[in-house]
Amino acid sequence: MNPFEQKVTPLEKTFEDFECLYPKSYNKYDVNPYTKTRVILMNGTEVEAVFFSHQFSRNCDDNDLRRQLALIRRVEQQQQKKIINLKPINENILESTIGYEQLAVDLTARLAKNEPNENVKAALDFALLEDFDHLYRYSNLLEMDYGVHAENLVGRYTEIMPARPTIAHHRHPYDSIKKYINKEDELITKLNVNIITAAEQQTMNYYMNVGSYYSSDLGRKLYQEIGMVEEDHVSQYGSLINPNQTWLENLLMHQYTECYLYYSCYEEETDPYIKRVWECFFEKEVAQLQKAAELLEKYECKNWQEIIGENGEFPELLSLGPNIEYVRKILECTVNNTAVREEYENVNNLPLDFDFFKYQNAVIKDVCDVPSHKTINRYVNRYGIDYRFEVAPNPIPELQNRRCDNVCVGRQPLCKEKMHNIENY
16 A cells, blocks of 8 residues: 555545534443554544644744644544544543553554564563553552453453563653664654654653542552653653654654554454544545645655655554563563663663662652552452453562562662662652
8 A cells, every 4th residue: 555646635625524523432341442442542643643743833934834734733633533532431531541551562562573673672672561560550440449350441352460560660761762763764663663652642641631530549649650651651762763854754754654554443443433434534644645745845855755765655554453472571581671771771780879779769768659559559458469360370470479569570679778878869
């Protein structure tokens, strides 16, 4: 599929009236989990497109170009509004959160498995374990507060168990910045970086806004803590994007990414109604992509082939599905890793005065006060063991104990008495 060769409807003719704009929501009781994650993914993709377009417009001094951006952006806004309302009214904040974290796990694993750039793959594998642990924490809160088993929401396609504990995810901001990709990287790498940045940014935005609406202090605190980790993830993934692209080159890449995702969703979708939405929006995105190519040629005298490649054909399409074995493999091999500037290192190999430990001491005064740890403790105190869905025992022996939440894996030197001698950060 080459979207540059498709016939398109002029953008001005793609607006929808308000009756068409409000869609039929999916049924939360029988929706396929990957239909739900596709909805979340495409909402995040549209939000990223809109945010980028606003920033472009605010950094542009040509009003004719800004009008073209406003035209594209208005269509994008309509698409985002329709997608977000595919979510039903009776799906609560925490149930939606389980979908966000399942998407984070299975999308990240899927991208990592096929990523040719070792630096990008390492970033994906690293954050994968953290989103996986977030799913476990939120799932315990969901069962404790609502009596809902998250394994049913994820369709038993994604395991629910501890990974690198959330308490170990709090790192110095300097360690969030990674090596960026460049023009010579493969098209799939450019797509993967754009996709994961938009997806994680959406999760960050969601937690930033909905966390304070949760009905208990513990829940609000858990969203607050994990929301800070999502900020770290967005900084990490955003730093992978090539900063040497022009605004118009970046616009073209955004639109191509959206076309690729909508076509992937269309090919994979099992819900007939939502499949038609993906098809319609793919056609609209092709028109936006071709408009972006037109603007690139007009203002910078560049053709789209210089950014996308000679033939414009989509690489292998994105297919969301189970990744249990892959997640287990990464968990077994890298659970004790932390970020060290552009690289990753086993936390046990770091000097005790490293920034990771200083930052941990700054934000964690008492382990018992950390919301992610307190959530599991409260569940265990109430029910005797934590809530999990596992196909086999956790591959990390220290994480197999269901009566005690581990706070040492991924931050072990902090468990040693000599850490108390480090000066205050």
